[in-house]
Amino acid sequence: MKNLFERQNSAFSQEELKGEFRKEIARDQEKLFLIISKARASRNLEEREIYRERLREKIRMGKVNRECLNFLIKELNIEEEYPGKFGVLYTKEIVDFLIPRKIEKGLEIEREEPSNLFKVGEVLVPPDPEKSIIERGEESFLEKKSIPRIEILTQLLEENGIPTNRYFCIEGVVNKEMMRKQSYRMFIIPPLEKMLLVCNEEDNATFVINKVESPELFDKVSLEEYYSRTKNQLIFYCSLRKSQLKALKKTGIVEQIDWSSNVGVWEEKILDVLTKPVNPKLKSISTAEICELIREKVREKVREKAEFLSFEEAKKIVKTLNIMSQKEYFRRYKEGKGLP
Numbered sequence: 001m002k003n004l005f006e007r008q009n010s011a012f013s014q015e016e017l018k019g020e021f022r023k024e025i026a027r028d029q030e031k032l033f034l035i036i037s038k039a040r041a042s043r044n045l046e047e048r049e050i051y052r053e054r055l056r057e058k059i060r061m062g063k064v065n066r067e068c069l070n071f072l073i074k075e076l077n078i079e080e081e082y083p084g085k086f087g088v089l090y091t092k093e094i095v096d097f098l099i100p101r102k103i104e105k106g107l108e109i110e111r112e113e114p115s116n117l118f119k120v121g122e123v124l125v126p127p128d129p130e131k132s133i134i135e136r137g138e139e140s141f142l143e144k145k146s147i148p149r150i151e152i153l154t155q156l157l158e159e160n161g162i163p164t165n166r167y168f169c170i171e172g173v174v175n176k177e178m179m180r181k182q183s184y185r186m187f188i189i190p191p192l193e194k195m196l197l198v199c200n201e202e203d204n205a206t207f208v209i210n211k212v213e214s215p216e217l218f219d220k221v222s223l224e225e226y227y228s229r230t231k232n233q234l235i236f237y238c239s240l241r242k243s244q245l246k247a248l249k250k251t252g253i254v255e256q257i258d259w260s261s262n263v264g265v266w267e268e269k270i271l272d273v274l275t276k277p278v279n280p281k282l283k284s285i286s287t288a289e290i291c292e293l294i295r296e297k298v299r300e301k302v303r304e305k306a307e308f309l310s311f312e313e314a315k316k317i318v319k320t321l322n323i324m325s326q327k328e329y330f331r332r333y334k335e336g337k338g339l340p
Contacts, residue, residue: 028063029071036076039099046151052099053148057263059091072098114154116168117185118227124172124184124238125197125207125245144202147259149266150185153198156267157189166191168223170234180204186238190218190226193278195237196270197245206257207245208273209237211282236287240294247297252279253290 032055039051058064064072072078080097157167167189174183182201189195195209213233218226227234240248248254255273260266 025068028058029068032058032063032068032072033075036072036098040076045101046148046154048099048101049148050151050155052095052101053152053263055095055099056091059094060261064094069094114164114169116164116223118168118170120170120172120235120238122172122235122239123174123178124170124186125199126239126241127178127180128241128243144181146182146200147202148200149198149206149259150200152263152267153187153196153270156270157187160271162189162191168227170238172238184238186234188212188234189274190215192274193283194274195234197238202259205242206259206270208255208257208270210253210255210276210278211285233287244294247294248290250297251293253282253285253293 035051035054035058039048039055042048042051076098078098154164158164167187169188170186172183174181180199180201182199182204184197184199184204187196187198190212193210193212193215195212197207197209199206213230214226217229221229245254246256249256257266257269257273260269
């Protein structure tokens with residue numbers, strides 16, 4: 001079947017080309033109708049937010065014009081008048097109108113707490129020391145938008161044969177002094193021997209850890225028992241700072257995935273990492289060895305930049321190594337640990 005551009009250069013008549021364009025438009029409208037109708041039927045906030053994001057993507061691709069919007073309003077039997085009827089079509093207005101965050105009676109959709117979620121009192125992926133405190137008066141300036149990465153990942157796993165009973169999650173807390181206002185959530189997927197750290201707040205990367213503690217135990221005991229037996233190791237990985245996670249990227253233990261404005265691109269990157277086989281050498285590496293790897297990577301960075309480090313850069317590196325006292329610093333310095 002020739003695509004539209006191929007047909008454009010062939011001997012087809014203008015009427016045939018117009019017919020093909022009309023069919024293409026009709027297919028786009030049908031896809032949009034399915035997305036919106038499923039979203040409006042859902043009473044689950046997380047699921048509805050995924051559909052909202054997919055509608056945003058379609059709008060960015062130019063799939064929604066005035067004619068399409070009128071078609072959708074008619075087919076969906078929406079009685080309310082579109083607020084921007086005589087003005088410009090704005091993405092936010094279209095999404096809020098077609099897939100509102102509230103159900104028809106005006107009541108907020110209830111959040112359903114996942115049965116495979118464990119909540120802990122620790123901060124997951126705690127901020128680096130120099131980024132941990134918000135200066136007074138900066139709160140409004142630092143407000144970030146929310147991107148439903150957690151919900152998108154949950155649905156992506158389901159669509160690719162990993163239902164909620166094949167993994168579990170850990171969610172932590174945030175401190176009021178932190179710049180980040182939403183917690184990371186860790187997805188532990190023993191069948192794939194992967195763990196993911198995901199946050200819905202913008203400007204927060206997703207980290208994939210190519211290691212799971214005792215994956216063979218997952219199918220032999222209950223979820224609660226597996227979590228109890230591996231909790232200490234899991235909290236260790238959750239407590240790594242961003243700088244420490246990034247220091248492990250070259251070792252193969254950690255991979256970083258940044259958000260793309262195109263949801264499909266982000267999903268493809270996630271699937272590529274999840275389906276990649278785990279290096280057998282990583283399976284037996286201990287948390288103590290991981291700590292040493294982090295220190296070594298930091299020392300390498302110091303050696304590479306030794307002649308150009310400012311006082312502030314040196315201070316950041318010392319904090320990354322968790323050196324909390326002058327005595328500890330001098331001890332490590334004398335041991336030739338490559339400190340600035």
